[in-house]
Amino acid sequence: MSDAMIARAAPRTARRADTLGLVVATIALAGLGIALPALGVSGYVRTLVYYGAFYLALGQAWNIMSGLTGYLSFAHGALSGIGAYGLVIAMNADWPMGASLAAAGGAAVLASLVIGATSLRLRGAAFTFATLFFQELMLLAVRKLPFAGGPGGLVLEQILPEWIAYVGMILLAAVATIGFALIRRSRLGIRVLAIKGDEDAAASVGIAATRLKLILFCVSALVAGLAGAVHALFTASLYPDVAFSVDLSLIALAVPLIGGVATASGPALGALLYVGLRELLQLFAPSAHLTILGLLLLAVVLFMRDGIGPTLARLLRWAR
């Protein structure tokens, strides 16, 4: 049974209640996160919460495209890097912050249109290759571009209070999570899940597969670009090797895959686990980061296809 059929089969009221619950929970958690500094938690906890929100925003961005359509993207790190550079270049040119954020998101969407228009009309691995090479190409290109600071990177000239990036990232992660849930529930979401299930069958009932995939990729790139832009406010300095690091693309796909791909709550669990794992590894095995992540991804794809969350839920039901 495909995801689309399950989505259809569930009674409309039940789906509505699920979404409502998720929206309420997301708003409550985001409110708690924003209130944490006022409750007097340490800077360490604040940083962890911030990174959790950053990874969640990246993960939901990936989830909107790859989770729903099944087309694997390796470019979300590069899309967020474009957002970061867009924001810093715009703000250093004395643009107001709102306009700079819009420019950052716009730049990422433009990039996604370029990748998507070349590769999304094709089936199979073409899109994956296009994203993989886009990631590599951006890193090489940004090191060469004089207005992007070359290999030395860029510094955000304006000094901003720390809470702006903190609150901004939590809001972005919350909006992306709610947005994902709404997209998945919408007609668009159901049609896209039909594409994931069987693209030929979907096309034969009149679903414009290429256009829908492109729309989702643009939305996804917007979220990734904004995440990168807000993160640039947080770090205030950009280096090509960090902003366009393959690690960010890896995190963007690991977070939803670990937590539960194509679900709204999965990436939240994934982001939580990933931040926890990262801290533990930094303490006990700093060099084992990639090895552990590779093993974890392998285990999830081989044995827990729908992620750790749903697998745990099944185990609990089975144990009772």
Add this chain to the structure above:
Amino acid sequence: MSLALQLLVNGLVSGGLLGVAALGVALIFGVMRVVNFAHGEFITLGAYATWLLVSQLHLSPLVGLPVAFVLGGLVGVVVQAVVLSRVTGRPELDVLMVTYALSVLGLGLFAQGFGGDFRSYAEGPRGNLDIAGAIIGWRSLTVLLACVAMSGATLLVIQRTRLGLGLRALAQNRDSAATCGINVISAERLAFGLASGLAAAAGCLVSMIGTTTPNVGHDLVLDAFVVVILGGMGSISGALVGALALGLVQSVVGYALDDSWSRMVAYLLLYLIILLRPQGLFGRAAA
């Protein structure tokens, strides 16, 4: 004139290495319909194995060639049997994720085991050959000859033996091949092992003319993917022709501009192919 000759030889050497790497990618895709993102990690495996042989056991790097081939082949067969065979028939996303996770795991293991240092050695063929003003190192020449020999041997196996006939049948039509009595499971395992062995042997050659880092194979395989797409996914002769072409182009661009431009040219080429001729230069249009 001597400059043109020099660029030609440099292009042939890097094109030859690229060809052996691309051969494996094309073989795996043709037979198993799997895009193997972990192919580069087999190259790195061969490079580190050779470096260990040379630096620890003081053997000639040429000994590394058969050792790397056997080691890569064995690891490949194990990986295919333990991991990849579990995802045959699953959605493409799963298969891509598995080979990608294997690649991440490999990168992690090499970084952990060997650190980020650049490893190289001075042993092995040395000295230069002067042909009409072009200086050609014996090392480069050895690498080129080994690449030609390996590609030639692989083509012979695929075109002239019963085993190759089975692999070609499998690449053409899985179901018909299975009906004709070809053991699909062992043929896939063998193809993957052969491709991994070739990759590791290429890694031995890479360690001879370059420096070995945890990313060395990963970077080479990105170019190999360009070549395989250029030649038509799964077409082995297309991949070899594409590899020589890209090697020559990169040699010229690398000389005229710099190394990162030559990589950018390769990646931009990929977008052009996807846009204009997605089935590759020699591939047939998808049905």
